[in-house]
Amino acid sequence: GLCPERDLKVEHGGFIDEPVYSLKHIPQSSLIVTSGPTGCPLRVWQIGPEDRDVIVPLSTLPTDAGNETWTRTATTPSAPPQILHGSQANSIHLTEIQSTKRIYTLGLSGSDAVSTLGFLDPYTVFVCCRNGRQCMADVRMPGAACEGSVGKHGLSSAAWCAAVNPSKGAACSTVASLSAEGHVCLTDARNLSAPLKCAKCRVPKPAAPEHFLNVCWAPALSDCISLSGFGGTVQIFDTKQWDCAMKEREALFIHRGHSVMGASEAGSEPIVTAHSWHPWKERTVLSAASDGSLHVWNWSDLPEHDGTQL
Incomplete structure:
Protein backbone atom coordinates (compact mmCIF):
# COMPACT_ATOMS: atom_id res chain seq x y z
CA GLY A 1 0.00 0.00 0.00
CA TYR A 104 -18.19 30.72 -27.32
CA THR A 105 -21.58 29.53 -26.07
CA LEU A 106 -22.80 26.12 -27.18
CA GLY A 107 -26.38 27.27 -27.64
CA LEU A 108 -28.27 24.13 -26.65
CA SER A 109 -31.83 24.40 -25.40
CA GLY A 110 -33.13 23.03 -22.12
CA SER A 111 -31.80 22.91 -18.57
CA ASP A 112 -30.63 19.28 -18.61
CA ALA A 113 -27.91 18.77 -16.00
CA VAL A 114 -24.46 18.14 -17.49
CA SER A 115 -22.53 15.07 -16.33
CA THR A 116 -19.56 15.07 -18.75
CA LEU A 117 -17.69 17.67 -20.80
CA GLY A 118 -14.74 16.85 -23.03
CA PHE A 119 -12.66 17.79 -26.06
CA LEU A 120 -12.22 15.41 -28.98
CA ASP A 121 -9.65 17.79 -30.49
CA PRO A 122 -8.82 21.48 -29.90
CA TYR A 123 -12.05 22.57 -31.65
CA THR A 124 -14.56 19.74 -31.14
CA VAL A 125 -16.39 19.45 -27.82
CA PHE A 126 -18.52 16.63 -26.46
CA VAL A 127 -21.35 16.97 -23.94
CA CYS A 128 -23.22 14.27 -22.04
CA CYS A 129 -26.19 15.21 -19.87
CA ARG A 130 -27.39 13.28 -16.86
CA ASN A 131 -30.52 12.12 -18.72
CA GLY A 132 -28.45 10.57 -21.55
CA ARG A 133 -28.69 13.47 -23.98
CA GLN A 134 -25.41 13.92 -25.88
CA CYS A 135 -24.05 16.30 -28.50
CA MET A 136 -20.92 17.32 -30.35
CA ALA A 137 -20.10 20.83 -31.51
CA ASP A 138 -17.34 22.79 -33.24
CA VAL A 139 -16.39 25.88 -31.23
CA ARG A 140 -15.70 27.72 -34.48
CA MET A 141 -19.36 27.44 -35.50
CA PRO A 142 -22.63 28.12 -33.64
CA GLY A 143 -24.91 25.29 -32.57
CA ALA A 144 -24.42 21.54 -32.22
CA ALA A 145 -22.93 19.53 -35.08
CA CYS A 146 -24.85 16.40 -34.04
CA GLU A 147 -27.07 15.39 -31.16
CA GLY A 148 -28.53 12.16 -29.82
CA SER A 149 -29.53 10.32 -26.67
CA VAL A 150 -28.57 6.96 -25.22
CA GLY A 151 -31.38 7.18 -22.70
CA LYS A 152 -34.30 7.28 -25.13
CA HIS A 153 -34.16 3.60 -26.09
CA GLY A 154 -35.61 2.43 -22.79
CA LEU A 155 -32.19 1.22 -21.67
CA SER A 156 -32.32 3.12 -18.42
CA SER A 157 -34.07 6.06 -16.84
CA ALA A 158 -31.18 6.56 -14.43
CA ALA A 159 -28.32 9.04 -14.66
CA TRP A 160 -25.66 8.73 -17.38
CA CYS A 161 -22.04 9.75 -17.81
CA ALA A 162 -19.71 9.20 -20.77
CA ALA A 163 -16.12 9.18 -22.03
CA VAL A 164 -14.65 9.57 -25.51
CA ASN A 165 -11.95 7.15 -26.63
CA PRO A 166 -8.78 9.28 -26.66
CA SER A 167 -6.90 6.95 -29.01
CA LYS A 168 -8.98 7.82 -32.07
CA GLY A 169 -9.45 11.01 -34.05
CA ALA A 170 -12.50 13.21 -33.66
CA ALA A 171 -13.99 12.07 -36.98
CA CYS A 172 -14.39 8.46 -35.84
CA SER A 173 -14.33 8.67 -32.05
CA THR A 174 -16.12 6.05 -29.99
CA VAL A 175 -18.17 7.17 -27.00
CA ALA A 176 -18.66 4.91 -23.98
CA SER A 177 -21.78 5.79 -21.98
CA LEU A 178 -22.54 4.37 -18.52
CA SER A 179 -25.82 4.50 -16.61
CA ALA A 180 -26.26 4.41 -12.85
CA GLU A 181 -28.01 1.03 -13.30
CA GLY A 182 -24.97 -0.53 -15.00
CA HIS A 183 -25.93 -0.23 -18.67
CA VAL A 184 -23.05 0.50 -21.06
CA CYS A 185 -23.44 1.69 -24.67
CA LEU A 186 -20.67 2.28 -27.21
CA THR A 187 -21.61 4.67 -30.01
CA ASP A 188 -19.95 6.32 -32.97
CA ALA A 189 -19.63 10.04 -32.28
CA ARG A 190 -21.19 10.71 -35.70
CA ASN A 191 -24.43 8.95 -34.66
CA LEU A 192 -24.90 9.31 -30.92
CA SER A 193 -28.36 7.71 -30.84
CA ALA A 194 -27.41 4.35 -32.39
CA PRO A 195 -25.43 2.08 -30.02
CA LEU A 196 -22.91 -0.16 -31.78
CA LYS A 197 -22.22 -2.32 -28.74
CA CYS A 198 -24.05 -2.76 -25.43
CA ALA A 199 -23.61 -4.46 -22.09
CA LYS A 200 -25.32 -4.90 -18.76
CA CYS A 201 -22.71 -4.99 -16.03
CA ARG A 202 -23.14 -6.72 -12.71
CA VAL A 203 -23.57 -4.04 -10.08
CA PRO A 204 -24.64 -4.62 -6.47
CA LYS A 205 -27.05 -1.69 -6.61
CA PRO A 206 -27.56 1.49 -8.66
CA ALA A 207 -24.82 4.08 -8.27
CA ALA A 208 -25.53 6.49 -5.43
CA PRO A 209 -24.59 9.26 -5.20
CA GLU A 210 -24.69 9.50 -8.99
CA HIS A 211 -21.89 12.07 -9.26
CA PHE A 212 -19.37 9.30 -8.42
CA LEU A 213 -20.35 7.43 -11.61
CA ASN A 214 -17.27 7.12 -13.82
CA VAL A 215 -16.29 5.40 -17.08
CA CYS A 216 -12.79 5.60 -18.62
CA TRP A 217 -11.07 4.31 -21.74
CA ALA A 218 -7.68 2.68 -21.25
CA PRO A 219 -5.27 4.96 -23.14
CA ALA A 220 -2.74 2.21 -23.94
CA LEU A 221 -5.02 -0.85 -24.34
CA SER A 222 -7.29 -1.19 -27.35
CA ASP A 223 -11.04 -1.46 -26.61
CA CYS A 224 -10.70 -1.65 -22.81
CA ILE A 225 -12.92 0.41 -20.51
CA SER A 226 -13.22 0.70 -16.74
CA LEU A 227 -16.24 1.51 -14.56
CA SER A 228 -16.67 2.71 -10.99
CA GLY A 229 -19.20 4.34 -8.71
CA PHE A 230 -20.96 1.11 -7.70
CA GLY A 231 -19.55 0.55 -4.23
CA GLY A 232 -15.90 -0.10 -3.51
CA THR A 233 -14.83 -1.74 -6.79
CA VAL A 234 -13.40 -0.80 -10.19
CA GLN A 235 -14.42 -3.12 -13.05
CA ILE A 236 -12.41 -3.54 -16.27
CA PHE A 237 -13.98 -4.83 -19.51
CA ASP A 238 -12.71 -5.78 -22.98
CA THR A 239 -15.33 -4.59 -25.48
CA LYS A 240 -13.89 -6.27 -28.60
CA GLN A 241 -16.41 -9.12 -28.65
CA TRP A 242 -19.45 -7.10 -27.65
CA ASP A 243 -22.39 -6.67 -30.01
CA CYS A 244 -25.51 -4.51 -29.96
CA ALA A 245 -27.46 -6.92 -27.73
CA MET A 246 -28.04 -5.61 -24.21
CA LYS A 247 -26.90 -8.59 -22.16
CA GLU A 248 -24.71 -9.27 -19.16
CA ARG A 249 -20.97 -9.22 -19.82
CA GLU A 250 -18.19 -10.60 -17.67
CA ALA A 251 -15.52 -8.26 -16.37
CA LEU A 252 -11.89 -9.00 -17.23
CA PHE A 253 -10.85 -7.90 -13.77
CA ILE A 254 -12.41 -6.38 -10.65
CA HIS A 255 -10.31 -4.40 -8.20
CA ARG A 256 -11.83 -4.94 -4.75
CA GLY A 257 -9.11 -3.25 -2.74
CA HIS A 258 -11.29 -0.44 -1.41
CA SER A 259 -14.19 -2.71 -0.42
CA VAL A 260 -11.97 -5.15 1.51
CA MET A 261 -10.65 -2.30 3.64
CA GLY A 262 -13.84 -2.66 5.68
CA ALA A 263 -16.87 -0.54 6.45
CA SER A 264 -16.60 3.05 7.58
CA GLU A 265 -17.51 4.27 11.05
CA ALA A 266 -21.06 4.79 9.76
CA GLY A 267 -21.17 1.10 8.80
CA SER A 268 -21.24 1.60 5.02
CA GLU A 269 -18.80 0.26 2.44
CA PRO A 270 -16.46 2.85 0.89
CA ILE A 271 -17.49 4.08 -2.56
CA VAL A 272 -14.90 4.59 -5.29
CA THR A 273 -15.19 8.30 -6.01
CA ALA A 274 -12.77 8.49 -8.97
CA HIS A 275 -10.32 6.40 -10.95
CA SER A 276 -7.90 7.03 -13.80
CA TRP A 277 -5.51 5.06 -16.00
CA HIS A 278 -1.79 5.70 -16.07
CA PRO A 279 -1.10 7.45 -19.41
CA TRP A 280 1.52 4.95 -20.63
CA LYS A 281 1.78 2.07 -18.14
CA GLU A 282 -0.98 0.12 -19.84
CA ARG A 283 -2.19 -1.97 -16.87
CA THR A 284 -1.73 0.54 -14.05
CA VAL A 285 -4.79 2.26 -12.57
CA LEU A 286 -5.21 4.82 -9.80
CA SER A 287 -8.38 4.89 -7.70
CA ALA A 288 -9.67 6.82 -4.70
CA ALA A 289 -12.59 6.13 -2.37
CA SER A 290 -14.89 7.94 0.03
CA ASP A 291 -12.90 6.73 3.05
CA GLY A 292 -9.86 8.73 1.89
CA SER A 293 -7.98 5.70 0.53
CA LEU A 294 -5.81 6.03 -2.58
CA HIS A 295 -4.70 2.92 -4.48
CA VAL A 296 -2.26 2.47 -7.34
CA TRP A 297 -2.60 -1.03 -8.76
CA ASN A 298 -1.71 -3.33 -11.64
CA TRP A 299 -4.09 -5.90 -13.04
CA SER A 300 -4.04 -8.99 -15.23
CA ASP A 301 -6.76 -10.98 -16.99
CA LEU A 302 -4.99 -14.28 -16.27
CA PRO A 303 -7.25 -16.52 -14.14
CA GLU A 304 -4.60 -17.20 -11.51
CA HIS A 305 -3.77 -13.53 -11.04
CA ASP A 306 -5.82 -11.47 -8.61
CA GLY A 307 -4.18 -8.10 -9.26
CA THR A 308 -1.26 -6.46 -7.55
CA GLN A 309 -1.74 -3.35 -5.53
CA LEU A 310 1.43 -1.28 -5.62
Missing part, protein backbone atom coordinates in the same frame (compact mmCIF):
# COMPACT_ATOMS: atom_id res chain seq x y z
CA LEU A 2 0.91 3.65 -0.24
CA CYS A 3 2.55 5.19 2.81
CA PRO A 4 1.95 8.96 3.12
CA GLU A 5 5.30 9.60 4.77
CA ARG A 6 7.21 7.47 2.26
CA ASP A 7 5.38 7.72 -1.07
CA LEU A 8 3.66 11.11 -1.04
CA LYS A 9 5.43 14.44 -0.82
CA VAL A 10 3.65 17.78 -1.01
CA GLU A 11 5.48 19.96 -3.51
CA HIS A 12 2.92 22.74 -3.93
CA GLY A 13 -0.23 23.60 -2.00
CA GLY A 14 -3.09 26.06 -1.77
CA PHE A 15 -6.11 26.55 0.46
CA ILE A 16 -9.78 27.34 -0.02
CA ASP A 17 -12.79 27.44 2.34
CA GLU A 18 -15.10 25.34 0.14
CA PRO A 19 -15.13 21.78 -1.21
CA VAL A 20 -13.32 21.08 -4.49
CA TYR A 21 -15.39 18.84 -6.77
CA SER A 22 -13.15 19.04 -9.84
CA LEU A 23 -9.56 20.04 -10.58
CA LYS A 24 -8.23 20.43 -14.13
CA HIS A 25 -4.79 21.42 -15.38
CA ILE A 26 -4.62 23.79 -18.35
CA PRO A 27 -2.24 22.03 -20.78
CA GLN A 28 1.02 23.77 -21.62
CA SER A 29 0.65 26.18 -18.69
CA SER A 30 1.12 26.38 -14.93
CA LEU A 31 -2.59 27.07 -14.40
CA ILE A 32 -5.22 24.85 -12.78
CA VAL A 33 -8.97 25.43 -12.47
CA THR A 34 -11.17 24.13 -9.65
CA SER A 35 -14.95 23.92 -9.36
CA GLY A 36 -17.13 23.34 -6.34
CA PRO A 37 -20.73 23.19 -5.11
CA THR A 38 -23.64 25.22 -6.45
CA GLY A 39 -23.03 28.94 -6.05
CA CYS A 40 -19.24 28.67 -6.13
CA PRO A 41 -17.31 30.25 -9.02
CA LEU A 42 -14.57 28.55 -10.99
CA ARG A 43 -11.26 29.39 -9.37
CA VAL A 44 -8.07 29.83 -11.35
CA TRP A 45 -4.78 29.00 -9.63
CA GLN A 46 -1.14 29.19 -10.64
CA ILE A 47 1.47 26.68 -9.58
CA GLY A 48 4.51 28.59 -8.38
CA PRO A 49 8.08 28.11 -9.63
CA GLU A 50 10.22 25.28 -8.28
CA ASP A 51 11.66 27.45 -5.52
CA ARG A 52 8.17 28.19 -4.14
CA ASP A 53 5.67 25.68 -2.74
CA VAL A 54 2.54 27.84 -3.01
CA ILE A 55 -0.35 27.45 -5.46
CA VAL A 56 -1.51 31.05 -5.84
CA PRO A 57 -5.19 31.95 -6.45
CA LEU A 58 -5.32 34.24 -9.50
CA SER A 59 -8.96 34.92 -10.39
CA THR A 60 -12.52 33.61 -10.46
CA LEU A 61 -14.87 32.88 -13.34
CA PRO A 62 -18.65 33.19 -12.83
CA THR A 63 -20.82 30.10 -13.32
CA ASP A 64 -24.51 29.47 -14.02
CA ALA A 65 -24.95 26.38 -11.84
CA GLY A 66 -28.54 25.42 -11.04
CA ASN A 67 -29.90 24.41 -7.65
CA GLU A 68 -29.01 20.71 -7.94
CA THR A 69 -26.03 20.90 -10.30
CA TRP A 70 -22.38 21.84 -10.19
CA THR A 71 -20.08 23.08 -12.92
CA ARG A 72 -18.24 20.52 -15.06
CA THR A 73 -15.06 21.54 -16.87
CA ALA A 74 -12.80 20.41 -19.71
CA THR A 75 -9.47 21.70 -21.01
CA THR A 76 -7.42 21.46 -24.19
CA PRO A 77 -4.12 22.99 -25.36
CA SER A 78 -4.82 26.51 -26.59
CA ALA A 79 -3.23 29.93 -26.77
CA PRO A 80 -4.31 31.90 -24.87
CA PRO A 81 -5.51 29.38 -22.22
CA GLN A 82 -9.23 28.56 -22.31
CA ILE A 83 -11.66 26.38 -20.36
CA LEU A 84 -14.98 24.79 -21.33
CA HIS A 85 -17.47 24.85 -18.46
CA GLY A 86 -21.15 24.42 -17.71
CA SER A 87 -23.67 22.75 -15.42
CA GLN A 88 -26.73 22.72 -17.69
CA ALA A 89 -27.19 22.22 -21.43
CA ASN A 90 -28.19 25.84 -22.01
CA SER A 91 -25.24 27.30 -20.09
CA ILE A 92 -22.10 25.73 -21.59
CA HIS A 93 -19.40 28.28 -22.38
CA LEU A 94 -15.80 28.46 -23.57
CA THR A 95 -14.02 31.16 -21.60
CA GLU A 96 -10.63 32.77 -22.08
CA ILE A 97 -9.01 32.48 -18.68
CA GLN A 98 -6.84 35.60 -18.59
CA SER A 99 -9.46 38.05 -19.87
CA THR A 100 -12.45 36.08 -18.41
CA LYS A 101 -14.17 36.73 -21.75
CA ARG A 102 -16.70 34.15 -22.94
CA ILE A 103 -15.67 33.47 -26.51
